[in-house]
Structures are given as structure tokens and as C-alpha cells.
Amino acid sequence: MKSNVAVRSNLMLDDEEHKPHYRYIPGDFVGEIYHEFPNLRDIGTAERELTEQQLIERRQYLVCSRCFRKCAGTCER
Amino acid sequence: MARTHDIPKSAGIGIDFGTTNSVVATSDKSRPKPRTKALLDKSSPHPSVVWYKVGGEPEVGRKAKDNILGSADATGHFFISSVKRELGKERSYSIFGAKRHATEVAAEIFSHLKADAKKNHNLEVEEAVVTIPIEFDGRARRDLRKAANLAGIHIKTFVHEPFAAIVGYCCSERSPKQLADREGETCLVFDWGGGTLDITVTRIEGRTISELATAGIPNRSGDHFDETLANFAKTEFIERNQIAVEQFVLQPGTKDRLRRECELGKIKLSEEDELMIGLMDFYRSNGKPFNLEEFINREKFEELIQADVNDAMAKVDHVLERAGLRSTDIDLALLIGGTSRIPRIQKEMSDRFGTRMVRVENADSIIAEGAAIVDALNLHPVLARPICIELSDGKPYEIFKAGSLAKPESCTKKVALFCTDNRDGQARLIVKEGFGPNNANFVTKCVVPVAVCDSIPKPYNHERVTANFLLDEDLVLKISAVGAINPQVAEAEIHDLCFALKLFEE
Numbered sequence: 001m002k003s004n005v006a007v008r009s010n011l012m013l014d015d016e017e018h019k020p021h022y023r024y025i026p027g028d029f030v031g032e033i034y035h036e037f038p039n040l041r042d043i044g045t046a047e048r049e050l051t052e053q054q055l056i057e058r059r060q061y062l063v064c065s066r067c068f069r070k071c072a073g074t075c076e077r
Numbered sequence: 078m079a080r081t082h083d084i085p086k087s088a089g090i091g092i093d094f095g096t097t098n099s100v101v102a103t104s105d106k107s108r109p110k111p112r113t114k115a116l117l118d119k120s121s122p123h124p125s126v127v128w129y130k131v132g133g134e135p136e137v138g139r140k141a142k143d144n145i146l147g148s149a150d151a152t153g154h155f156f157i158s159s160v161k162r163e164l165g166k167e168r169s170y171s172i173f174g175a176k177r178h179a180t181e182v183a184a185e186i187f188s189h190l191k192a193d194a195k196k197n198h199n200l201e202v203e204e205a206v207v208t209i210p211i212e213f214d215g216r217a218r219r220d221l222r223k224a225a226n227l228a229g230i231h232i233k234t235f236v237h238e239p240f241a242a243i244v245g246y247c248c249s250e251r252s253p254k255q256l257a258d259r260e261g262e263t264c265l266v267f268d269w270g271g272g273t274l275d276i277t278v279t280r281i282e283g284r285t286i287s288e289l290a291t292a293g294i295p296n297r298s299g300d301h302f303d304e305t306l307a308n309f310a311k312t313e314f315i316e317r318n319q320i321a322v323e324q325f326v327l328q329p330g331t332k333d334r335l336r337r338e339c340e341l342g343k344i345k346l347s348e349e350d351e352l353m354i355g356l357m358d359f360y361r362s363n364g365k366p367f368n369l370e371e372f373i374n375r376e377k378f379e380e381l382i383q384a385d386v387n388d389a390m391a392k393v394d395h396v397l398e399r400a401g402l403r404s405t406d407i408d409l410a411l412l413i414g415g416t417s418r419i420p421r422i423q424k425e426m427s428d429r430f431g432t433r434m435v436r437v438e439n440a441d442s443i444i445a446e447g448a449a450i451v452d453a454l455n456l457h458p459v460l461a462r463p464i465c466i467e468l469s470d471g472k473p474y475e476i477f478k479a480g481s482l483a484k485p486e487s488c489t490k491k492v493a494l495f496c497t498d499n500r501d502g503q504a505r506l507i508v509k510e511g512f513g514p515n516n517a518n519f520v521t522k523c524v525v526p527v528a529v530c531d532s533i534p535k536p537y538n539h540e541r542v543t544a545n546f547l548l549d550e551d552l553v554l555k556i557s558a559v560g561a562i563n564p565q566v567a568e569a570e571i572h573d574l575c576f577a578l579k580l581f582e583e
Contacts (some may be wrong), residue, residue: 007524009467009507013474014493014541021539024469024497 023050027057090205091241091448092190092230094183094221096161097271097300098122098415100442101190101202104449109255111248111450115442116198122415122441123193124271127185129155129172137189143337144330157182159272162295164224165217180224187228204231206452208238208444211277211291215553215572222551234458234483235552236451238444239266239277240286240578242413244456245447246437256580257284262408265396267426268444269389270414271299276392278400278407285480287461287577290400292392297385299343299416305381306339307332310354310371318367320360331359335369346375347418379421390425404429412436413443451578458483461575463516464554466544467507469497473519476546479511483576488548495539496560502531504542506558506567510574522554522574527567529560552576 012024022030022037030040030050040046050058060072067075088103100122102115117123118139128141131153136144145156155172163179170177194200207225209218213235222232243264247256259281268275275293279286315325327335334356342354351374359369379386397404410430412423417440426434437443450456460481465473477488496504504527509519529540541561548554554571 007505007507007521008471009469009505010496010498011466011494011504011506011542012469012497014495014539021495021497024495026498029498029500 020049023054025054027051027054027059028061030054031058031061089449089452089454090200090202091236091445091450091452092187092202092205092207092225093122093238093241093442093445093448094161094186094207094209095122095125095270095444096159096273097125097298098441099125099186099190100445101194101200101205102442102445102449103200104446104453106453108454109248109257110250111453113245113249113446113449115439115446116194116200117442118193123186123190124158125161125186126156126158127160127182129157131173135185137185138193143333145333160186161221161272164220165214180220181227183221183224184227187225187230191228191230202230204233206234206236206448207232208241208448209235210273210275211237211239211288215551215570218551219553232550233452234550236448236456236458236578237288237576238268238275239279239288239291241444241447241451242266242268242411243279243281243286243447244450244578245439245443246409246411246435248447248450248454249437251435251437256281256286259408260284263289263400263402263406264409264411265393265407265430266411266413267393267417268414269298269412269416269422270441271416272296273298274389274392274414274416276396278396278402283480283579284581285459285577285579288575289402290396292396292399294388294392297388298414299340301385302343302382302416302419303336303340306343306354306373306378307335309373309377309381310335310339310369313371314359314367314369317371318360320362324362325360327360328358331356335359342373343378344415344418346373346378347420350375375420379419382419382421386419386421386425389422390429393426393429407433410434413440415441455581456578457581458552458576459579460488460548461577462511464522464546464574465509465511465519466492467509467519467521473509476508477548479516480577480579482579483548483552485547485549488546488554490546492544492546494542494544496527496529496542497539499529499531499540502529503527504529504540504558504560506542506544506556508554508556508569508571510571522571523556523569525556525558525567525569527558527560528563528565530562548574 012018064071088105091102093100104111104113123138124142126141128136160182168179191202194202225232246252262281264279266277273295277291278289345352354371356369358366360367463479464477465475468474476490506525508522510522512520544558556569559566
């Protein structure tokens with residue numbers, strides 16, 4: 001059976017135009033290795049630096065202050 | 078290189094390596110109309126048939142074809158025809174206990190063409206432009222190059238058969254317009270030869286011939302019509318002489334003589350209204366010889382092949398539909414290949430395309446002549462569509478532009494990348510080819526999985542990936558990619574890219 005899951009590329013050009021690199025990393029992965037990027041340690045900076053898509057993805061990775069799990073907001077429903 | 082007195086030293090050489098017949102042709106460099114010459118075997122192309130005999134050298138060409146039916150089942154004889162269809166498929170033949178690859182068989186045909194050119198035309202064929210069908214992929218092209226190399230012929234480049242036909246026609250005296258004057262024109266090439274019917278719709282734009290759509294019928298061509306005529310003659314003979322079908326057994330070699338007679342008869346019926354298929358001592362019953370003397374007129378022959386002609390015309394309509402065109406959109410409909418000389422086929426094509434239909438006199442050799450012109454003049458295969466890779470943001474990044482010269486020195490590129498997500502230990506290099514109007518869309522040609530480090534290095538360091546792209550001389554795109562940390566090299570090849578033919582300024 002043919003899969004209907006589209007394979008997506010995970011490669012980006014390694015040149016000056018595509019820096020900083022963290023802007024091209026999936027948001028949940030940014031969340032996982034958050035502390036590796038000194039300028040993202042400040043939440044405000046991170047909110048400005050990351051793309052909207054990355055922020056959505058990152059929220060899904062964060063531990064919820066209500067249920068202490070990576071619930072992506074589902075515990076409030 | 079030694080050449081005949083009428084072939085200038087600057088001549089180009091083209092080879093049409095056909096499924097059924099093969100031809101070598103030469104061309105000089107005169108512009109705009111180069112002089113071409115097809116090196117035929119007594120005004121016919123060389124049949125692509127190889128005849129192996131125990132303890133003897135293989136026979137190739139007419140001699141092999143003329144004996145194929147009578148000796149095919151005899152011990153110590155092995156015939157191979159249509160070897161072109163087996164190229165690129167890892168096909169081998171077991172000949173008297175020895176294994177022979179399809180490339181070795183094809184090499185016999187190249188050797189025969191080379192020897193004939195030397196013996197009968199005093200022409201040394203050391204390198205040539207060789208034609209290929211549109212659907213011939215990279216594996217088949219590689220096998221064809223190997224076969225030519227075995228025969229001592231270097232293939233300078235490959236050119237697609239319909240493109241060669243257009244070049245052969247547009248650079249001839251018969252064409253009212255030259256290739257450069259046909260800007261924006263749409264041409265249909267109807268190539269019905271001995272083995273296959275190939276129909277291709279092409280567009281000439283920016284001095285480039287490119288394919289819009291293609292279709293064909295693989296196993297119903299000239300040889301099939303010879304068989305139809307032979308069956309008709311046999312049936313008529315059996316009925317007229319009131320012979321029981323189960324008692325009708327022909328002497329060895331008679332089938333070959335009949336098929337050859339029918340082949341000649343079919344050709345004559347394009348010129349004459351009626352003919353007799355005659356063979357002395359065709360059949361023997363109780364020692365009494367019977368001669369074959371069956372008359373057939375053109376009307377009857379056309380009735381016998383009408384179903385095949387209808388199928389061919391349905392394919393013409395189909396290919397036009399695929400190209401999104403109507404018959405009125407075609408500026409030139411070129412009829413090539415020996416079978417297209419049949420008047421019924423010409424009438425059907427004329428009904429569709431009117432005066433825009435052109436039937437050429439050199440229908441058997443125009444492809445080889447076109448290839449020779451490609452060699453002599455400044456014509457080169459180019460990429461018909463852009464090649465790109467998909468980036469992690471979904472955008473395409475162009476590796477080679479459409480129109481890039483299809484040569485290793487022009488199509489080589491190294492790209493530095495970084496892996497945006499190495500958690501599964503794999504970087505995915507996705508290679509795509511453009512399609513549709515203005516190449517606005519892309520279709521995935523291959524996904525190259527590159528092994529990368531799956532741990533998150535500290536301090537965080539993105540895994541770098543270096544990708545190399547090279548279009549080789551067989552028009553195969555070779556891709557290799559390697560990560561900076563993991564030394565495992567990933568490799569892939571793309572064999573089915575689209576190519577066009579471009580006329581460059583001198």
C-alpha cells in the first residue's frame with residue numbers, strides 16, 4: 001500500500017542568507033535544545049526571533065504549569 | 078580519419094540504432110543546408126538481426142534477417158532481433174551454452190555498421206552521435222554506450238529520434254523553412270518503422286526542440302504487416318489448391334523466402350495498384366511442386382491493415398489530447414519510418430493535417446541523417462526542465478536551470494546544506510524536476526536519505542551536509558551526499574530526466 005504521508009525535506013542552505021540557523025529548526029526541536037542558543041534564553045527575544053509556526057510547535061513541547069505534562073494546552077479543555 | 082572523397086573531413090556521423098533496422102549517415106558542415114548521405118545496404122537500412130552459428134562468426138543484417146524463419150528452429154543456429162528493447166534490463170542470452178549480455182549482441186550490430194561503412198564507403202566510424210527513443214532511460218543509454226564502445230565507436234552524445242528527424246527535415250532542401258525560422262511552431266513526428274510506432278509532439282522555442290507529449294504502439298509495425306501479407310498469401314494458396322490445413326507444411330527456408338517476398342511486395346504496393354506474390358517451388362505434395370502465385374491489390378492490402386491503421390490514428394488523437402492540442406495547432410506533421418510510406422496511412426494523416434503533413438523521401442534514414450547534422454553543426458542536448466532540491470521551508474532551490482547544456486562540465490554542482498532536524502538520524506535530500514507551464518510545478522524524482530548524527534551535540538552544532546550533483550555523459554544525474562560528522566556517503570541516480578535539443582550560434 002502506498003503511504004499518503006508526504007516526505008518533507010529537513011535540509012536548508014548553509015549560507016549567509018539562511019542565518020541564524022535556529023529560524024529553520026522545527027519549533028519543538030528548538031524547545032528541546034533551547035538552552036543551546038544564548039539569545040533565545042530570554043522569552044521576549046524568543047517570541048520575536050522565532051517564526052509563528054515555530055512558536056506554535058514550541059508550545060507543544062513546553063511542560064504545562066497546570067498538569068506538568070507536555071499537554072499542548074489540552075488539559076484546559 | 079579517412080573519409081570518402083564526397084564526405085568532407087569535417088563531416089559529422091550519426092547512427093540510428095533501431096529496433097528493426099539501423100543506419101549510419103554522414104553530414105558536412107555547410108550552413109544552412111548541410112549535405113547528408115545515408116550509408117544504406119543496397120538502398121535499404123541494415124536489419125538489426127544477429128545470427129549466431131555453431132563454430133562460425135555471427136552474421137548481422139540482411140543475411141541474418143533473410144534466414145531467420147527457416148533456420149530459427151534448426152540446431153546450431155540462434156537468432157536475436159530487437160535487442161534494443163532488452164538494453165538497460167540486465168538481459169542475457171544463453172547462446173550454445175555461453176552467456177551473452179544484450180550489450181554484446183548490440184555490439185555485433187555496431188561492429189557490422191562500422192565494417193560496412195569501412196568496406197563499402199571507405200569511412201572510418203570512430204565516434205558518432207547516436208539516436209535514442211524518448212522513453213530510453215539512463216540504464217538503456219549506458220548499455221548502448223557500452224555496446225558501441227565494444228565495437229570501437231565512441232558515442233559523442235545521444236539525441237532523441239524525433240528531434241533528429243526534425244533536424245534532418247528542417248536542414249534539408251525540401252523544407253521551406255529552416256529550424257531557426259520555425260520559432261514557436263509545434264511539430265508532430267509520426268515515426269512508423271519496422272518495429273514500433275512512435276508519435277511525438279514537439280515545440281520549437283528559443284531555438285530549442287522540446288517534447289510536449291509522446292505515445293506509441295510497441296509491436297505493430299512493418300514486420301507485422303509483412304506477416305499479415307504472408308498469412309493472406311498462404312490462406313489464399315491453401316484455399317485455391319484445396320489443401321487440408323493440417324497437411325500444409327512448408328520446406329525449411331520457404332517461410333523466409335515468403336516473408337522477404339511479402340516485405341518487397343508491401344513496399345511495391347505503395348507505388349503500384351496490384352502485384353503478384355510469387356514463389357517457385359513453394360509447396361510440395363507427394364513430390365509434386367506447387368508455385369505460389371497470389372495476386373493482391375492495394376485495396377485488399379489496406380483492408381487487411383485497416384484495424385492497425387485505426388489504432389495508429391487513435392494514438393495520434395491521444396497524443397494530441399495529452400499535449401492539450403488540436404490537429405489544427407500542428408504546424409508540421411512529419412511522416413517518417415518505412416511503414417509511413419503506405420498510402421492509406423498517408424491519407425489518414427493528410428485528412429487530419431492537410432498540407433501541413435510532410436512525407437519525406439528518406440523516411441528510412443532521416444533520423445540517422447539528422448543525428449549526423451547534430452554532430453556536424455552546433456546542436457546539443459540541454460535540460461528541458463529545471464532540477465531543484467526541496468528545502469525545509471518547502472521552497473525549491475535550483476540546482477540546474479532549464480536549458481543547461483547536458484554535459485558533465487556544464488552540469489556539476491556542489492551545495493552546502495545543514496540538517497534542520499537530526500533527531501531521527503537522517504537528512505532527507507529531495508530532488509525534483511520542474512513541469513507544467515513555465516515549470517511552475519515540481520515533481521519528486523528521488524529522495525536521498527543521508528545518515529547524520531542523531532544525538533544533539535553540545536554546544537549545539539547543526540549537522541552539515543554536502544551534496545554533489547553531476548550529469549554524466551549518459552545523461553544520468555548522479556547525486557552523492559555526506560554529513561560532516563557521519564562519514565557514510567549516500568548515493569542515488571536519476572535516469573529519466575527530460576531533455577531537449579538546442580541549436581547554438583556558431
